[in-house]
Amino acid sequence: MNAYSAMIKGAFGDVFGIGQTLTQASPILFTALAFLLAFKCGLFNIGTEGQLLIGAFATALVGISFHELPAFIHVPMALLAGASAGGLWSFIPAVLKTRFGAHEVITTMMLNYVALYLTGYMVNYPYKAPGWVSQTVPIGKSAELPRILQPTQLSASIVIAVLLAGILQYVLRRTTLGYNVRAVGSNLSVAESGGINTKRIMIISLVLSGAIAGLGGSGEIMGVHRRFIEGFSPGYGWDGLAVALVGGLHPIGALLAAVLFGAIRSGGMVMTRITGVPLDLINVLQSLVIFFVAVPMLARLLKRRGFKWRLS
Amino acid sequence: MATLLDVMNVGLFAATLRMATPITFSSLGGIFSERAGIINVGLEGMMLTSAFVGVVGSYYTCNPWLGVLASVLAGGLLGLLHALLTVKFRGDQIVSGTGINIFAMGFTAYMCQIIYGSRGASATVTGLEEIPIPIPIIGNHTPLVYFMFAIAVLSHIVLFKTPIGLRIRAVGERPAAADTAGIDVYRIKYICVTVSGMLAGLGGAFLSLGHLNLFAWGMTGGRGFIALAAMIFGSWMPLGAFGASLLFGFADALQMRLQALGLLPPQFILAIPYILTIAFLIGFARKVTPPSDYKPYLKE
Numbered sequence: 001m002n003a004y005s006a007m008i009k010g011a012f013g014d015v016f017g018i019g020q021t022l023t024q025a026s027p028i029l030f031t032a033l034a035f036l037l038a039f040k041c042g043l044f045n046i047g048t049e050g051q052l053l054i055g056a057f058a059t060a061l062v063g064i065s066f067h068e069l070p071a072f073i074h075v076p077m078a079l080l081a082g083a084s085a086g087g088l089w090s091f092i093p094a095v096l097k098t099r100f101g102a103h104e105v106i107t108t109m110m111l112n113y114v115a116l117y118l119t120g121y122m123v124n125y126p127y128k129a130p131g132w133v134s135q136t137v138p139i140g141k142s143a144e145l146p147r148i149l150q151p152t153q154l155s156a157s158i159v160i161a162v163l164l165a166g167i168l169q170y171v172l173r174r175t176t177l178g179y180n181v182r183a184v185g186s187n188l189s190v191a192e193s194g195g196i197n198t199k200r201i202m203i204i205s206l207v208l209s210g211a212i213a214g215l216g217g218s219g220e221i222m223g224v225h226r227r228f229i230e231g232f233s234p235g236y237g238w239d240g241l242a243v244a245l246v247g248g249l250h251p252i253g254a255l256l257a258a259v260l261f262g263a264i265r266s267g268g269m270v271m272t273r274i275t276g277v278p279l280d281l282i283n284v285l286q287s288l289v290i291f292f293v294a295v296p297m298l299a300r301l302l303k304r305r306g307f308k309w310r311l312s
Numbered sequence: 313m314a315t316l317l318d319v320m321n322v323g324l325f326a327a328t329l330r331m332a333t334p335i336t337f338s339s340l341g342g343i344f345s346e347r348a349g350i351i352n353v354g355l356e357g358m359m360l361t362s363a364f365v366g367v368v369g370s371y372y373t374c375n376p377w378l379g380v381l382a383s384v385l386a387g388g389l390l391g392l393l394h395a396l397l398t399v400k401f402r403g404d405q406i407v408s409g410t411g412i413n414i415f416a417m418g419f420t421a422y423m424c425q426i427i428y429g430s431r432g433a434s435a436t437v438t439g440l441e442e443i444p445i446p447i448p449i450i451g452n453h454t455p456l457v458y459f460m461f462a463i464a465v466l467s468h469i470v471l472f473k474t475p476i477g478l479r480i481r482a483v484g485e486r487p488a489a490a491d492t493a494g495i496d497v498y499r500i501k502y503i504c505v506t507v508s509g510m511l512a513g514l515g516g517a518f519l520s521l522g523h524l525n526l527f528a529w530g531m532t533g534g535r536g537f538i539a540l541a542a543m544i545f546g547s548w549m550p551l552g553a554f555g556a557s558l559l560f561g562f563a564d565a566l567q568m569r570l571q572a573l574g575l576l577p578p579q580f581i582l583a584i585p586y587i588l589t590i591a592f593l594i595g596f597a598r599k600v601t602p603p604s605d606y607k608p609y610l611k612e
Contacts, residue, residue, distance in 0.1 A: 044406050102593035103544075105353050105406060109537045110586040121579035238414050245407065278425040283418020290411035291393075294403035 011267030019152025020269075023224065025262025026154075027052065027233070029161040030216025031240025032247065032254040033168050034209045038104075039249060040172060041205035042185035047093060047108025048213040049237025050115030051086040055214020057119045058085030059221045060228035061127070063139025074142040079160075079218050086214015087207045089115065094206035098199040104206070112237070123230045134230035145223040155223025157216075162255065164212065169251040181205050213237070234279070239265070242286035245293045261286075324565055326451025330523065331568075332554075332561025333460045334359065334515035334532075338539030339546070339553040340467050341511030345391075346548060347471060348504035349484040349604035353409035354394050355512045356536025357416030362387040362516030364420040367527040368427065370437040376521050379437070380456070383517035384510045390416075391509020392502070399501045402608035413536075421529055432529045439525035454522040456514065460554075463511070467550035480504055484604035497609055512536065534586060541589045547600040556592075563588045 011021045031048040038045035059082035066074055092111060096102040120134070129137040145156040172178035183191040184201045192198050216236065225232055243261050247253030261282075268279045338355045345352035362383035369382030390412055397408040425431040440454040471477040482490035483500045491497050515535070520527045538560050545559075546552025563585045570581045 287415030
């Protein structure tokens with residue numbers, strides 16, 4: 001019981017706790033939205049972790065390369081770098097899927113490892129800052145996202161993430177692209193005979209998915225760490241996957257679920273510090289939730305009892 | 313060229329067999345599951361959990377074979393869970409498998425911290441002993457490596473030369489027809505997915521008890537997914553998957569030896585097996601047809 005009260009106090013106990021919760025929620029929300037977009041198109045993108053890492057590194061690269069730029073140019077540039085690098089990274093499995101028929105679950109997972117080692121190489125060899133830590137030098141001040149709740153690390157990246165959730169909801173519900181994405185996801189052959197270029201839609205949604213995950217990486221670099229540190233992500237990609245599923249595969253649901261998991265992560269840190277219970281318990285918790293959500297029958301049962309859960 | 317000879321020698325063949333073992337077991341597991349119409353992307357998590365449970369089993373009993381038994385049971389249990397979620401509740405197979413993978417990441421690290429006081433690695437336990445055989449090129453291995461040959465051949469015989477194999481394939485290809493013919497579709501699926509987990513469990517047991525004699529965080533390193541690629545590359549045939557696993561095992565063995573040479577930064581070398589896996593999927597994913605459409609079967 002001690003562990004849980006430490007966790008709750010850590011997550012919501014004071015302004016600092018809330019700030020840390022939202023700080024942890026930001027990257028998770030990005031990866032959740034990324035996973036969600038691909039899932040709506042029937043693609044299971046488990047590579048958001050790798051896309052986040054690649055995006056983060058690209059952002060760091062832009063961040064450390066310029067120092068005299070005005071912020072209103074440097075910040076968008078760094079964000080764009082993260083989004084395009086993440087999108088480029090997910091373009092690989094998109095092409096492998098549509099052109100070569102390679103299942104995205106295997107390819108995106110393999111690319112996670114490749115991304116891990118690629119960024120690991122970069123940060124240990126060509127871009128290693130002096131010292132014994134595997135990290136780059138700090139990014140330029142002009143590329144930093146402002147911290148919006150001092151003294152916590154909460155940065156403007158949460159604002160971007162929330163806006164993105166709204167945009168994604170609009171795109172999925174109100175635009176042709178969104179309609180096409182959902183059509184491909186719900187029934188591939190019907191969508192195809194309905195005249196939708198399914199391969200094109202798949203590539204677009206997977207690339208956008210990777211771009212969103214990449215932006216999540218940018219947010220971490222520009223808002224929280226201000227440099228690329230090896231191993232900065234404790235598995236935000238997997239968190240995002242769980243969050244998207246728990247949020248009922250709905251952008252707004254993901255927003256709420258991300259805050260919940262952010263609280264578990266930040267509260268968990270406090271819990272680990274006080275009680276020594278390792279943070280890995282979060283993964284166990286996530287998996288239980290995923291099993292629960294994986295099963296439409298259980299979800300339906302809950303719905304009948306008044307819970308509003310929806311899958312797809 | 314002395315360095316090349318250092319890498320390409322007789323020991324490389326033995327190392328190939330060793331590194332192919334977990335991938336082979338896991339890909340055979342994948343075949344049993346997919347032949348019965350259930351995708352199993354949870355192989356990775358089943359291996360990881362089993363690798364850990366095997367170490368715990370050997371740690372408390374001081375008998376590595378009881379550890380292997382524990383591994384197989386743990387894998388089988390996760391297989392059963394996967395079957396329960398996907399067959400009985402008709403849940404999404406990939407979501408369920410991913411859930412198992414995430415569970416394994418958290419469970420093993422958490423329990424490792426609880427039991428051994430470190431989430432990174434367990435204590436060293438009694439591992440399986442190597443059995444020397446008089447053929448020099450094969451090298452000395454733990455029994456699980458010899459087991460691999462036997463189980464690969466056995467899987468082929470079971471799937472393609474026995475009535476039960478015919479039933480399994482029928483359940484995967486045409487569940488409705490199999491049902492009409494009086495086959496208990498659900499039961500076959502349950503058995504196959506559980507066996508799938510048990511085979512992945514053997515692979516996990518090899519990693520921890522037959523190779524390093526300890527559990528290390530994330531020690532499967534994506535081998536469950538590489539096994540899926542080997543399964544596809546071998547077009548869902550046990551012997552084909554075995555051949556493909558040997559190839560991936562070779563890449564893994566080569567990677568380890570190149571690393572020891574220290575010619576390139578380790579990150580490049582570590583990435584080789586993953587890039588190779590993608591390369592093979594590019595070449596072969598289109599050329600083979602899956603044995604099932606993997607739709608959940610609803611009995612009328």
